[in-house]
Amino acid sequence: MSAPAPLATGDPAASAPPPPSSRRVSWTVVALGTVLRAPVVAVAPVLGPIGDDLGVPVASAALLVSLPVLCFGLSAVGASRLIRRVGVATALAVSMALVAVGLVVRVGGGWTTAVVGTVLLGAAITVANVAVPLVTLTRGERGGRRMTTAYVVVMNTCTLGATVVTGPLAALVGWRFAVTVPSLVAAVALGVLLSLPSVRRGLPRAEAVPSVPRRPSGVRRRATARPGRPGRSRAGLVAGLLTLSFAGQTFGYYGTTAWLPTQLADELGTDLVGSGLSAAVFQAGGVVGPLLAALLLGRARSEWAFAVVGVLWIAFPLGMVSAPQAWWVWSVLAGVAQGATFTAVLVVVVRVSPHAGVTRRVSALVQGGGYAAGAAGPVAIGLVHAATGGWSWPMGVVVASVVTLAVAGVAASRLAGQAVGDAVPDGSDGSAAPGRPVGTTPSRERTMSWRR
Numbered sequence: 001m002s003a004p005a006p007l008a009t010g011d012p013a014a015s016a017p018p019p020p021s022s023r024r025v026s027w028t029v030v031a032l033g034t035v036l037r038a039p040v041v042a043v044a045p046v047l048g049p050i051g052d053d054l055g056v057p058v059a060s061a062a063l064l065v066s067l068p069v070l071c072f073g074l075s076a077v078g079a080s081r082l083i084r085r086v087g088v089a090t091a092l093a094v095s096m097a098l099v100a101v102g103l104v105v106r107v108g109g110g111w112t113t114a115v116v117g118t119v120l121l122g123a124a125i126t127v128a129n130v131a132v133p134l135v136t137l138t139r140g141e142r143g144g145r146r147m148t149t150a151y152v153v154v155m156n157t158c159t160l161g162a163t164v165v166t167g168p169l170a171a172l173v174g175w176r177f178a179v180t181v182p183s184l185v186a187a188v189a190l191g192v193l194l195s196l197p198s199v200r201r202g203l204p205r206a207e208a209v210p211s212v213p214r215r216p217s218g219v220r221r222r223a224t225a226r227p228g229r230p231g232r233s234r235a236g237l238v239a240g241l242l243t244l245s246f247a248g249q250t251f252g253y254y255g256t257t258a259w260l261p262t263q264l265a266d267e268l269g270t271d272l273v274g275s276g277l278s279a280a281v282f283q284a285g286g287v288v289g290p291l292l293a294a295l296l297l298g299r300a301r302s303e304w305a306f307a308v309v310g311v312l313w314i315a316f317p318l319g320m321v322s323a324p325q326a327w328w329v330w331s332v333l334a335g336v337a338q339g340a341t342f343t344a345v346l347v348v349v350v351r352v353s354p355h356a357g358v359t360r361r362v363s364a365l366v367q368g369g370g371y372a373a374g375a376a377g378p379v380a381i382g383l384v385h386a387a388t389g390g391w392s393w394p395m396g397v398v399v400a401s402v403v404t405l406a407v408a409g410v411a412a413s414r415l416a417g418q419a420v421g422d423a424v425p426d427g428s429d430g431s432a433a434p435g436r437p438v439g440t441t442p443s444r445e446r447t448m449s450w451r452r
Helices: 022-034 044-054 063-074 077-084 088-106 111-137 138-174 181-194 196-204 234-268 272-299 303-320 324-350 356-374 378-386 392-415 442-449
Strands: none
Touching: 022 088, 022 138, 022 196, 022 272, 044 063, 044 111, 044 138, 044 378, 063 077, 063 111, 063 234, 063 356, 063 378, 077 088, 077 111, 077 356, 088 111, 088 181, 088 196, 111 138, 111 324, 111 442, 138 181, 138 272, 138 324, 181 196, 196 356, 234 272, 234 303, 234 324, 234 378, 234 392, 272 303, 272 324, 303 324, 303 392, 324 356, 324 392, 356 378, 378 392
């Protein structure tokens, strides 16, 4: 069998064989998963001690979980522009440096300092969130899917570790040390790794949005949305639906992550350490979820992936209301679903993007809108719980978010294969990337190149 042909991009350098540092770059990007969620969720098992130490209610302490997610949304456009200006390598190095600073500031003083450090941490992580899909785009359909799967597995494994370890570690050495040191070590190590020339050379440089290519005579292009009105295009609709689906995912995930330890303590009488370990079951499922998504995306239509994860996800809130004693079953199913959903969204973002400029913009749109809505999850669920005094209504809120995730995800996947030649958000005119035949989707082209 002949080796797969490289992805045609119109750039002569892109047609060359991968550099020797390609594998090192792949592992570096995968390793980014160690610091892109664990520092955020590490505070969830110790919200009680944090509130007591800083003199704020537990509901207010939950802002330390929701504020970074809000930053993921509000900072996405700025992160996209930074990446375009300085390139992926420099942007990721700056991101890791700011993650380290944010971790230290978050635990360096009182409540105000904790909020400032949390906001800085969230903005720093956003840069890496937007940059990772740009790297996966360069690896083709199959290679990009594998890299995304590995990246999300590592991210969810470290999230699991933070959930399991933070409670017991905080009981021994205090919450400030427990929520800071593990992620700080990883951020510093990644910053050093990203400064290596061999890694920097393998990452995409600052890229310019491709100009409109001349169409060959006799070739007609499908009608596209008028410039400045991308919302009417099918590709714009796909991006909007992916944003809505991702909003449902992040709302349910961060709401559950923030309050599951408290819910288990209320309903099962577990202590701080026990509730943290119990909630870790939810995060453990997230390690398996990306593998399920990769299997579904590789062997079936992508809408099936969203349909399956929707069924798995919704079992959690319904099960916690009807049979809370079987919490571990519902937590595992929801954990698998949330890991699979995150992977599926990232893969479809890359599939619908004809070139790196579009990937950067669509990634910023989907993550910006999705995370901005998802940031309301911990606060909304906490307010509903405080108002009702129980957990049935908060679980109803999770049901609504999961239904949104599944319906919008299925619709986006069905339209994604039809988004050929359409315009995309942020001012793109829908033209094909240089070197790509007009009317060819990136997914189709990558599939054809691998089959050759």
